[in-house]
Amino acid sequence: MWVLSGLCLTAGSAFVLIGGIGLLRMPSLYTRLHAASLTDTLGTLLMLAGIIIQAGFTLAAIKLFAIAVFLLLTGPTAAYALANAALLSGSVPQARLLDDPEP
């Protein structure tokens, strides 16, 4: 029980950290969007699952489950809306390798 919860928490923290580092190091807006939104949702779900396992079957676990469901629904939607707005405003995603010089 504790082991499973600890595993979920550790994995969640790792994803969250990876997302943060990706936000900082990625070269353009769309790659940053990719890094931030995907790891956001998965890391959050894993961490909340870790806490739910430890909480047992109480009211707190139901509230955490509600938070997880809301974040699952709204995280990707916010990322979609952001990507759409960025695309409409004209910044086009450019495919290039990391070693290429800045265009």
Next chain:
Amino acid sequence: MTIVFGIFLLTLLVVVAIGIVRAENLFTAVMLTGIFSLLMAANFFVLDAADVALTEAAVGAGISTVLLLGGLALVPGRERSRERLHRLALAVVALTTLMVVYATFEKPRLGDPDAPVHQHVAPWYLEMTPELVDIPNVVTAVLGTFRGYDTLGEVIVVFTAGLGVLFLLGLPGVIGERNVDDLAVGRSYLGHHLVPQVVGTLLIPFILLFALYVQFHGEYGPGGGFQAGAIFAAGMVLHSLIAGEKESLMVISPRMLVLLMAGGALLFGGVGILTMLLGGNFLDYNVLAENPVAGQQWGILIIELGVGLSVTGVLLAIYHAFAARSR
């Protein structure tokens, strides 16, 4: 532990504050203000003040950002650049900062039980709440009963703020020359895209339900009228973002908004007058029921409802006043 978290959060706060001051693009400043509010909410939370944290998160990071953006839509986007360094202002601020820092040397340590602030009324409130009011959340008891006049003043302040904004900007259909029919019809940008529309429409009932939960659960946990009003207004703002301004003004009409604003404050004052008519003092809830403790609980419930109604009305009215003007 609290100290470590506190230091972390306060350092980030200073960094963000410097960022806000140095940002020339006003939109950047608004975004950083959102982060600032969140950091303050986390700080309050770490210090165990849940009601204040909830209010700061709901009002500061949610509604305030939306309203600031509404204001930004009406002005040019960059701050007027200033060239000179005002030496006198800098000297005055530096002197005041040094004096305040010097004054903090005499303050008691964080959480010290012998501090003067914990000696006089605070232990009395903590002891007498189970006996006189019998609700678990002492903050609501203090807000609603022991300091009821202050809360009445706060509701009147919120109402006055709403009045001020409405007089300056007007609300279509109620104040000013514009009519609701003049507004551009049709869904806004977000409503044209399927994903935000579906997810948003799915979430709105839950947000409103959660607002009602926070409103009436204020006696047992963090919550109360101010927070519930802000969350309810946020839900209706989401509806307005998805369905368009005109549609949203047909759901809660401007007349209804003005009624909510004034009605909430009237409800609060009305409870006071009712208690006077029943023989007690102004806002003396003991006379509202047979058992004085039950009377206190009824009184707190009704005034929190008044606060929630008023805050909802004001925040929504200000949002619609800004949003309807920018078209």
Next chain:
Amino acid sequence: MYLAASFAIFVTMVLAIIRALAGPSVYDRVLAVNMFGTKTVLLLSVVAFLYGRPDFLDLALAYALINFISVLAVLQFFENRRSAEDQSTEKT
């Protein structure tokens, strides 16, 4: 355990703030604020359990909803501004 998790979240919050301060375009900043918001929700949940106060989860729930609304409001604002500029450049 919870302490290590909360430190990881803190570090990510700092990284998000750096991106918010340094992002070249406004969408970078909006992305950073959105991420900061989700991390705040996580931090509130973890610290609520760390302190043993599960009734504070109401804050995390409220904040999860409010964060979404403010990001959508920001994007709507951008779209209004962009279409207003497009209209004014069409007229001239």
